[in-house]
Amino acid sequence: MAKTEQAATCDAEATEQVGREKLRGFLQQMQLIRRFEERAAREYASGRISGFCHLYIGQEGVAVGALGALEPRDHVITAYRDHGHALLRGCTPRAVMAELMGKVTGAARGRGGSMHMFNPEQRFHGGHGIVGGHIPLATGFAFASAYEQRGDVTLCFFGEGAMNQGAFYESLNLASLWNLPAVYVIENNQYAMGTPLSRASAISDLAMKATAFGMEGEVVDGMDVTLVNACIARAAKRAREEHRPTLIEARCYRFRGHSMSDPAKYRTKDEVDERKAHDPITLATHTLLERKWASEDEVKGWDDEAKDAAADAAEFAADSPQPSLSDLGRYVYAEPLSWRLDDAMTPHVREEG
């Protein structure tokens, strides 16, 4: 857990290591994700976004710190709480917002929605909705890297709830057995929907599970972007140079409900407020200001830019067209479906609206 008495700044040593330029960039990335999602929440409330929508607010330090430790050729995959990871891996705010609104300009052409953002060109492989189901895929990316001796690394994010799935145990065993260049990051935000860790896992020190696979395990304060960055950098180096996987528990907290429909009645306001004192954005901001690595005006300016980008994205998305009905049969197979002729199995006739 984040230590209560810890001052509202990032770790001094890790901050030195990260340095001025990078930390300024990290803050801007976190601000963008935060403002983007706040905007998405408003669009959801207004009815322009539907479906499941899981906000990452409060956890930004994990994705930003972690992805900041990678090379562009490295692979990234996560679960359904994926807006932040997507924005960091080349999905534009416009593309993510358009996907949320089910528009053809979206990151998955309106086929995926909130839970399924993709950008394979920048090696961001989603966006997955079956809890734990993407962990084997990540292991497959790492397998392919080893097979082709490419030297790239796979970073796989999942929740502490997903960690209890068989897919997790099987995958980590394979990764260690086969010396795969993978880094598995448990984003322990303390809850799986309404179930706290204590009611779902027999142990609370999750990195200990690494021992069972003969791999390195590490715990990191996921609210401190600098510590996350340093931790993932070590793990990525281990993967790249020693071909050894690592399991990391990033302790964090989501400030919002599990999804837009969750009022989060299973926890107290005090608990949430206490966690908010360690908001990763606040920590990074204080650190930059205290060291005079940024001025208040600059920070405010970045924040305004983030808000503007979110507003622009919302406008773009709202103005974008829905996918064309004439493309409905695409992307199921390599060849578009021609089911109306093919097998007379659908009596549906849908006219372009």
Added chain:
Amino acid sequence: MAKLSFREALNQAMDEEMARDERVFLMGEEVGHYDGAYKVSQGLLAKYGERRVVDTPITELSFAGVGIGASMVGLRPIIEMMTFNFCILALDQIWNNAAKMRLMSGGQYNVPIVFRGPNGAAHMLSAQHSQATENWFCNVPGLKVVSPATPGDGKGLLKAAIRDDDPVIFLESEIMYNDVGEVPDAEDHVLALGKAHVVREGKDVTLIGYSHGLKAVVAAAEALAKDGIDAEVIDLRTLRPLDMETIARSVRKTHRVVTVEEGWPFGGIGAELAYRIQHALFEYLDAPVTRVTQLDMPMPYAENLEAACLPNARDVIAAARAVSYRT
């Protein structure tokens, strides 16, 4: 033409495709050092080494997923299921990941992967080891499902499956690995997926089968011929997508259809065929489409009970006579 066993034909297909394309690899339980639970991968480890013939622990879910992940980033895995009974543990990966990645991403991924291995009842293995799983996979858009009936088809279809850019479920018959048949020598013996094959031409009734079930169909057709019923036999070869054109051509000629499968009836291949045929060809039918399937119960062990559950040529003959109103 060479005479090869089903096992050898499938082995050749994998061997040729692995030699042809460095991205193709084989992964599964006992595929390497043990040379395959059914010896389909015999010799491949010796030839290609551990990098490309990968033994796994007994973890169907994860090695299925590893294959899917590898296929998303450019490799072309062949994942062997020791038998498809155990593939049930990997269904989430196949169903939710392999079949849906292209759509969920708006067309940004190919998933060129083959899941292959024995399917269906063998002989006296009881309920958990005697399952025909094809209709489960056929229910999933995004998958292709292939189930060959002869060694020659096995080779040509497996090569096509490996070269295909979509996930293919390739179902072999557990009791046909020793069957011998003609196999074209040509390296380019690649049969198109999605095409059925008219095994025997006839004018009175269309009998549709595939894989091991085709044996009962062919035997029935021969018996029916002696009885003055001239049956047309169609081997589906690919179960998804179904080749409705070939079927329709036949039904327009014969006006009567019997479907044969070794799986359960509820929501089975015959159920789908019957729906499509009556929907598209109602005016051509002179009798209701009739299906022959395994009995609707888990497979018992005892030899006589098992035999009673599985469809055989007598059942096909009876069904063909019934739709011909000749009892």
